[in-house]
Amino acid sequence: LAAALLSLAATAFDLQGHRGARGLAPENTLPAFERALAIGVSTLELDIGVTADGVVVVSHDPALSPAFVRDASGKWLPARGPLLKDLSLRELQQYDVGRIDPANPYARTFATQQPVDGARIPTLAQVFDLVRTRGARHVRFNIETKLSPQQPQDTVSAEAMTDALLQVVRDAGMRERVSIQSFDWRTLQRVQQREPGIPTVYLSIQTANTDNTKDGTWTAGLRLADHGSMPRMVKAAGGKVWAPNQGALTQALVREAQALGLQVIPWTVNNPADMDRIVGWGVDGLITDYPDRLREVLGKR
Numbered sequence: 009l010a011a012a013l014l015s016l017a018a019t020a021f022d023l024q025g026h027r028g029a030r031g032l033a034p035e036n037t038l039p040a041f042e043r044a045l046a047i048g049v050s051t052l053e054l055d056i057g058v059t060a061d062g063v064v065v066v067s068h069d070p071a072l073s074p075a076f077v078r079d080a081s082g083k084w085l086p087a088r089g090p091l092l093k094d095l096s097l098r099e100l101q102q103y104d105v106g107r108i109d110p111a112n113p114y115a116r117t118f119a120t121q122q123p124v125d126g127a128r129i130p131t132l133a134q135v136f137d138l139v140r141t142r143g144a145r146h147v148r149f150n151i152e153t154k155l156s157p158q159q160p161q162d163t164v165s166a167e168a169m170t171d172a173l174l175q176v177v178r179d180a181g182m183r184e185r186v187s188i189q190s191f192d193w194r195t196l197q198r199v200q201q202r203e204p205g206i207p208t209v210y211l212s213i214q215t216a217n218t219d220n221t222k223d224g225t226w227t228a229g230l231r232l233a234d235h236g237s238m239p240r241m242v243k244a245a246g247g248k249v250w251a252p253n254q255g256a257l258t259q260a261l262v263r264e265a266q267a268l269g270l271q272v273i274p275w276t277v278n279n280p281a282d283m284d285r286i287v288g289w290g291v292d293g294l295i296t297d298y299p300d301r302l303r304e305v306l307g308k309r
């Protein structure tokens with residue numbers, strides 16, 4: 009019975025592969041999502057943007073990055089490349105995002121990544137199709153709207169991105185399988201109005217001194233000073249999940265959030281000792297670049 013309960017507890021824990029499995033394959037690509045599925049994640053974490061022709065694509069940055077984008081002739085981009093919102097899907101998918109430029113320091117951090125030459129930025133619909141094709145019926149999607157509140161001209165508006173995302177989710181029949189996350193809480197408020205059944209995930213960087221935008225979290229008018237703590241602020245905003253930066257989290261905050269009925273799913277935890285410590289605090293899930301490591305840590309508990 010104990011073993012059965014343990015395995016039940018293990019399945020309820022939400023193992024989220026960050027950008028697919030960024031430590032193992034090029035981030036936010038179909039090969040990364042395949043890798044995460046093969047490891048047995050319960051949720052694929054991914055980021056979205058919207059192209060000039062209105063297609064929802066999977067990318068962390070609003071612009072093509074010189075660190076890991078090669079143009080159609082195979083050359084690394086010399087500097088920050090075009091914005092997603094200025095390229096059509098066809099133009100965007102000319103670029104190769106399957107390898108990190110070895111000259112970029114980022115390459116050392118992710119030396120564990122196995123390159124996949126020829127990988128393209130996928131559409132969100134392609135990711136849904138992949139998961140369907142693989143028969144991974146219980147895998148969920150934690151989708152982050154990548155807005156740039158300090159540089160709003162870099163992306164389509166929060167409203168346009170949210171509405172485009174919701175349309176793709178509806179068209180794919182995936183309403184029951186997604187959560188929507190953002191540092192830009194305006195997105196989440198809009199999701200709550202338009203699709204109240206979709207859980208919203210409130211991302212935060214700090215747990216103190218957050219007054220609105222100074223730390224990069226765009227809190228849609230909510231102020232920490234008015235609520236007393238980040239969990240209470242997320243609850244007041246109507247969130248289902250609080251996804252804090254792991255470095256700013258304490259066990260007391262986990263307990264406070266859960267007592268309010270929130271799930272707590274920190275990001276991005278890559279070191280097995282940190283994973284073990286934070287899992288021990290009773291969090292509901294973890295977001296990691298190395299879902300293989302997290303599976304191992306969970307298996308040993």
Ligand code: G3P
Nearest residue numbers: 053055152211251275295
């Ligand atoms: O899910 C939260 C995490 O993905 C936020 O950080 O910058 O990796 O999107 P980032």
Ligand code: CA
Nearest residue numbers: 053054055152
């Ligand atoms: Ca993300």
